[in-house]
Amino acid sequence: MHELSLAHDMTRIIGNALGRKVHLDRVNITVGPLSGISPESLRFCFTEIAKIEGFGEPELVINQTRAKLICLDCDTEYEAKDFYQGCPDCGSISRKILSGREFTVDSVELEEGND
Amino acid sequence: MCDDVIEQKIDITTSVMNKNDLFAAENRGFLKGKGIYTLNLISSPGAGKTTVLESMARYFGSRMAVIEGDIQTRRDAQRIEKAGCQAWQIETGGACHLDAHAVKHAMDNMELDSDKLELLAIENVGNLICPSGYDLGENLRIGLLSVPEGDDKILKYPSLFSTINVLVINKMDLLPHLDFDVDRAIDECRSLNPDVIVFTTSAKTGEGMEEFCGFLENQFSG
Numbered sequence: 201m202h203e204l205s206l207a208h209d210m211t212r213i214i215g216n217a218l219g220r221k222v223h224l225d226r227v228n229i230t231v232g233p234l235s236g237i238s239p240e241s242l243r244f245c246f247t248e249i250a251k252i253e254g255f256g257e258p259e260l261v262i263n264q265t266r267a268k269l270i271c272l273d274c275d276t277e278y279e280a281k282d283f284y285q286g287c288p289d290c291g292s293i294s295r296k297i298l299s300g301r302e303f304t305v306d307s308v309e310l311e312e313g314n315d
Numbered sequence: 316m317c318d319d320v321i322e323q324k325i326d327i328t329t330s331v332m333n334k335n336d337l338f339a340a341e342n343r344g345f346l347k348g349k350g351i352y353t354l355n356l357i358s359s360p361g362a363g364k365t366t367v368l369e370s371m372a373r374y375f376g377s378r379m380a381v382i383e384g385d386i387q388t389r390r391d392a393q394r395i396e397k398a399g400c401q402a403w404q405i406e407t408g409g410a411c412h413l414d415a416h417a418v419k420h421a422m423d424n425m426e427l428d429s430d431k432l433e434l435l436a437i438e439n440v441g442n443l444i445c446p447s448g449y450d451l452g453e454n455l456r457i458g459l460l461s462v463p464e465g466d467d468k469i470l471k472y473p474s475l476f477s478t479i480n481v482l483v484i485n486k487m488d489l490l491p492h493l494d495f496d497v498d499r500a501i502d503e504c505r506s507l508n509p510d511v512i513v514f515t516t517s518a519k520t521g522e523g524m525e526e527f528c529g530f531l532e533n534q535f536s537g
Contacts, residue, residue, distance in 0.1 A: 202411055202445035209331050217327045229331075236448045236474035272509055283473035283507065293506045297477065303331045309324045 203238060206303070207245035211253040213305050223256030226309040230263045233281050234300035239264060258308070267300025335449055338415035342422070342452025346435060349427055351380075352535035353435045355451050357475060358459035359468075360441030363485040365391045366518040367459065368436055372398035374528040379434040382421045384413040386440060401426060412445035413437065415452055433535050443468070447475040455534065461486040462493055466500040469507065477507040481514065483527065488517040 210229070215221060227246070231237050239262045246260050266279040271287035272294040278287060280300070286293040330336070346353050356364050368381055372395055380401040383391040392404035403421045405413060418437060427435070437453065439446040458479035460468055463486060469476045476482070482504050484497060501513050514530070516523035 202448065205410060205414075206331055209334065212334075213327065213329050213331065217329070218325065234474065234477070236444060283477065284470070294509055296509075305327045305329050305331060307324055307326045307328070312323060 203241040203245045204249070206237065206242060207249040210246060210305055211249055211255060214255065214308055215253070217305075218308070218310075221254035222310055222312075224250070224258035224308050225311050226261055227258045228261045228263065228306040228308070230265060230302055230304045230306055232265050232267060232300040232302040234267050234283060234297060235303045236301075237303055263306070265300070265302065268298040269295040269300075270298060271295050332448065332450075335415050338419055339450035339452040342415055342419055343454075345419075345422070346452065349432070351427065351432055351435050352531075353437065353451075353453045353455070354531070355437050355439060355446075355453035355456045356459060357439045357443070357446045357456065357479070358441060358461070359443050359464060362441070362459045362461040362464060363518050364438050364441070364459055365394055367483065367485060367516065367524075368395055368400075368438060369398040370518045370521065370524045371436065371528055371531075372400040374524070375434055375532075376400070377429070377431050379436060380425060380427065380432055382413075382418060382425075382435065382437045384417075384438055384440045386410075391438065407440060411440055411442050412449055413439050413451060414449050418451045434531065443472040443475050447472075447478055455480050455531075457481045457483060459483045459485055460500065462489045462495040466494075466496045466503075469500055469503040473507050476504050476511075479508065479511060481512045481530075484513070484515045485518055487515050487522055488520045 231239055243260050250258055266281055269280055270277045271292055273292040274290045276287050276289040358364050372379060376399055381395045383402055383404045385391055385406060386409060387406050389404045392402040395402035403425050405417050405421050437451055456479045458476055484500060504511050514523055514527045516527055518524060
């Protein structure tokens with residue numbers, strides 16, 4: 201549900217970075233699997249908000265990363281695509297989260313016709 | 316024709332939570348300057364956040380102030396005021412979580428200069444998902460789970476229960492009537508969050524509240 205306010209934040213960040221509102225071809229973002237964000241819900245919200253805010257109908261390209269975790273039982277460092285994936289070596293789900301909560305606007309691509 | 320169309324890629328590389336995190340850092344610095352220890356209380360609707368805060372209000376009295384977050388109505392702030400604490404109600408009007416800017420705005424309207432004031436409790440909007448991504452500037456994040464919700468909820472809402480410092484299992488007075496396995500809930504929370512500190516309470520009967528409030532007191536006076 202908070203994807204709607206996050207979509208607003210994304211257009212604010214893009215507007216600030218560009219200094220103007222312009223139709224975009226593509227918006228590239230990164231979403232970590234532990235960020236609590238539903239990529240499909242975000243895509244739905246962003247499509248609407250981008251249009252309303254004057255950024256056209258850009259394609260939202262979501263780079264879904266994997267989380268990096270370290271097992272607290274056997275010290276194995278491993279990657280996971282969600283909270284539930286345990287240690288591949290010992291099966292424990294006791295772990296420390298090293299990364300996976302990231303959510304960034306990476307870049308935008310715009311098309312400009314030359315006169 | 317295509318030749319005179321230039322593709323431009325512009326690098327932005329900005330965390331979407333950046334603005335919230337800056338306000339959160341500002342809140343944290345402001346509250347530290349005033350010597351106020353701050354809690355962010357998160358649970359589903361109806362888990363007993365306000366009843367826990369009423370019980371805390373009786374323990375801490377004028378040493379505590381409360382920010383209430385709800386979609387609508389001042390009901391919770393009125394309950395806290397009646398229990399003896401200063402309270403400010405944020406009505407989000409639809410937003411499913413509080414953010415650090417809303418908390419800053421609330422603090423601007425509150426009387427936080429009293430020397431007596433040691434604790435600010437922020438009751439988030441009842442929701443186990445959205446509030447988990449927003450740092451409000453708190454010192455301690457508390458997740459509240461009530462017995463009627465079921466012992467299986469922790470792994471269903473990992474984005475919250477992996478980020479809390481303290482788990483409070485509330486409505487323990489109802490335990491004899493329900494199939495809630497306290498050990499399972501605690502074990503599953505520790506599997507996501509090995510350092511979590513656990514309290515079991517009934518804000519209604521007062522069970523466990525003195526221990527919980529004593530723990531909070533030690534955080535800011537210890």
